[in-house]
Structure formats: structure tokens, C-alpha cells
Amino acid sequence: MLLSVNNLKTQFFSEKGVNTAVDSISFNLEEGKTLCIVGESGSGKSMTSLSIMGLVEEPGKVTAGEIVFEGKDLLKKSDDEMRKIRGKDIAMIFQEPMTSLNPSYTVGYQIDEVLQLHQKELNKTERKEKVIELFELVGIPMARDKYNEYPFKLSGGQRQRVMIAMSMACEPKLLIADEPTTALDVTIQAQVLELMNDLKRKKGTSILFITHDLAVVAQMADEVIVMYRGHVVEQASVKELFENPKHPYTKALLNSIPTPGKVKRKSRLDTVDENVNYLDFPKEIR
């Protein structure tokens, strides 16, 4: 088991009281597999990924549980030790390629920086060649010329490819992708998803994929967890989840998307009932 999260709890402390963003969740991720976390805004899915990365900021704090990565609890590691793991063993792709690149450095330099930090054995020319290789791997056209471009010169899809190239620079064992395609057009989304699956196949990278889009889940996941108000309400293999959803929240979520063929055109869609506390139903962990 590459990653094993046990009873993770992340809370926010304010004058108004304590807000539990992630409430005792547990899951496992095997090597070379993709686990999708699906949920709506505020369900705690992004906070789960930030907790794993050790990037939860004040006033938030991981207050309980363990995050076992390659047999060691990440929560017991010092800031220095975490810095060596982030970017090298665990990398992250964020939602907005527009804002997560530094606008004042060239894209080539920004990847070079990762290599400077984690692959000290490479010299300057070797690093440059490696960056260009990465650009080619993720399908950036004219990779050599793009090395010296600034982010604003690239399209959204290209920027997200740069982000993926950056996250793949050190061949991480775990790639965390937080809504990596939400800001992209569908044809570009299809390319980026294909690219991630390709990298998984070629390099055996495990992927923790966070999204609110159930159709993307169907395409990417081996295993799925559904989060609702900080809890995991259902966990199942992707096949089981879509063929036989068990938890009322999962069912409501699936029924609220207009699925061609399943729902009559212009019929009113089912909605997630705001007056129902779906936590009252038993959890469905398979």
C-alpha cells in the first residue's frame, strides 16, 4: 500500500468555534492505481489533499489520524523532511493553471527549479535537456522554444501541461490532482486526462484525483470515495459505484446530472435535498 489515510481529521479554529472540514476519514491507495475523491464545494475534498501534502494553513490544523506514505506517518515528519518529500515523492497539480505558475519566470526556469532542489546530481545543461524532454513527454509543441516563454504566452491547456510536466519532473510515486481540468475546454480536458492515464501506465504513478465531475470520475478512477460534509459516505470500485450506487447522497448526486438516454429531455432533474442530512444514513464502504 502506497498511501494509507486513517481517521484523518482536519479542523479550523476561529472565534466562532471549531469547524471540522475533514471528519475522521480513512482510505487506501495502491501503487499504480487512481483513487477519485468526488464531492461538492465544501465537502472537504480539497482539504483532504492539502492535509496529505502538509499544506493546511492557519487557522486550520490536522488534529487527529495518520497519513502513512510508504510505511511512514507524514504527520510525524518535520517541515524540513516534508519539503524534501513534496515535489519529489508526492507532487500536486492545482486547479488553475493561470494562477499557479509564477508570471515573472519562464516556464522552463520554473521546472528547472524543481530539479535544482530535488536532483542535485544534474548539471545545468542536463537539467535543461531534462526539462525539454518533460515538455515533449506532456505534448507541448515546439518544446525547445517554449523553454524560454513566460506563462502568459501559453494557452490554458499548455499551461496545465507545464504544471503536469513540473509535477512529473521527479517521477513522483504519488500525484495529487485537484480539479486539474475544471478550467479547461472539453477537447483539452480529454487530452490532459489521457496524458495522466498515459503517465500512470508508463511510470506506475499512483493518482489521487479530486473532482466534482462524475463523468470524469467514470473515465479516470479505479476506486472512488464520495465525500459529503467532511465525511466519506460511500466508497466503492468505479464499476460498482456507477452500476449500483448505494448511499442516498451518491444516488441523488448521480440523478442530478442530465445523462443523455437516462433522463427525458426537458424533464425536471432530481436534486440533492438541502433539508436532508445525508449523514443520517449508514455509510456504504465496499
Add this chain to the structure above:
Amino acid sequence: MSTEKIFEVKNLEKTYSISKGLFSAPTLINAVNDISFDVYKGETYSIVGESGCGKSTTAKLLLNIEQPSSGQIFFKGKDISSFNDEEWKEYRKKVQIIFQDPYSSLNPRWTVGKIIAEPLELNTSLSKKEIVTEVYEIMKRVGLEKDWYDRYPHQFSGGQRQRIGIARALVLKPEVIVCDEPVSALDVSIQAQVLNLLLDLQEEFSLTYVFISHDLSVVEHISDRIMVMYFGDVVELSSVDELFSNPKADYTKRLLGAIPTI
């Protein structure tokens, strides 16, 4: 769907010139490139395509926020470029818009009541009291509670904000609403609520929707006819059944192929 044409668009073009610097000639970009289409009363006419395809520019041209470089738009048989002041005033009442982002399209310093009342203040001669009554009525219709009149946008969730935007668009009793990606910023469960509301309102007020979206499953659910745009051109224009069962243009096929399905 009736046979009455609300919009007749003929050879519409919009060109932007982009200056590259002081000494070089500006480049011309065809955002909308010689497109023609009709929108019938009571239908949902969807315009789909990816970023930069010209769908939002087309919407802006219909609303006269931007003026075409060439071509004509007829509203109920009359060329809108020939409108006099009176006709413009009428047009602005009849053709409304719902914006994509309910977080940035509402004035954060105005109360919900003021946001919804403004179109009435500007376009009608109703008394203050009558305006308040109208606002309450429309709030009720879109599912906003009466007590929320004095609240500010930041006190609401995304779905509720989109309801405020819908109320504001609806308050002048328009015939056409241009919906520019009205649900793409919302969670799926909220998206379903807003789509249901739009479908209900369309039936109740016989509204015509020009629906702009990149989400093809939403488009398939609510549209009657669909126009696919690519780099400023219309590549395909057909009924919803025809488009999804038998797409003709290569780009449409590519677009449909790219949608992840469950």
C-alpha cells in the same frame, strides 16, 4: 415551438483589431465570421463551442453590448440598427441576460431588493410601492424568501445568487433571455435546481432562451436546436436529436467524442 421568428441573424460579422505595437500594422481577428441563423419564439436555441469560438461575442451582439462590423440582426422582423430611441428602450426590456458568474455579476454593495428593483426603476414609471410589490412577487417565483430583501449578495450561496440574477433578468417580463453559461459555475446538485427553474419559467412565461454553454450534456437536456461554433464560424446547425444522433461536421464529432461519459 412556434414559427414566429424572434431573431433573424444575417451574415453577422465582428472583427477586432489588435495592435501589435507602434510601428506594425494591427492584426484583424474575426471573432464572428459571417454567421446566419434564426431563433424561433419559445424555443431554447443553444450556442456551443470552446473558449474563443465566438459564442459570447454572438451573445453580446444580440444584446447590442457590441455592434457588428457587418451584417444584420432582425428582432421580430425589424433591423435593430434602424431602431429609434423608443424602440431601443422596448428592446432592452424584451431582451435580458443571465450571466455566468453569480459571484462577480451582482453589485456587492447593493441589497438583493435594490439589485432586482433597478431594471424597474430605469425602465418603467411604476411607483416605489408598486416596484417593491413586483420585486417580492418575482423573488417568490424564483425561490427567494421575502425576508432576504435587505440582505447583500455575499450572504448567499452560489445557487441563490444565480436565482437573484434570474429574478433581475425576469422582472421586466422579457421575451428573450440570453443565458451565458448560467450553470457552469455551480455544483452539480445546484446546477440541477437552476436548470429546473429555467425550464419551469420558460413554460410559465413562454420565454425564448438563447443558451450559451460548453457543457454538452446540459445543452442536450434543455435545447430544441443547437448551433456549434468553431473559431468564429458556424460549423453545424441542427435540431438536438439530429446533432447528437447524427453529427455531421468533423468538429462536432470531435467535440462529442471528447465528453467524458458515465
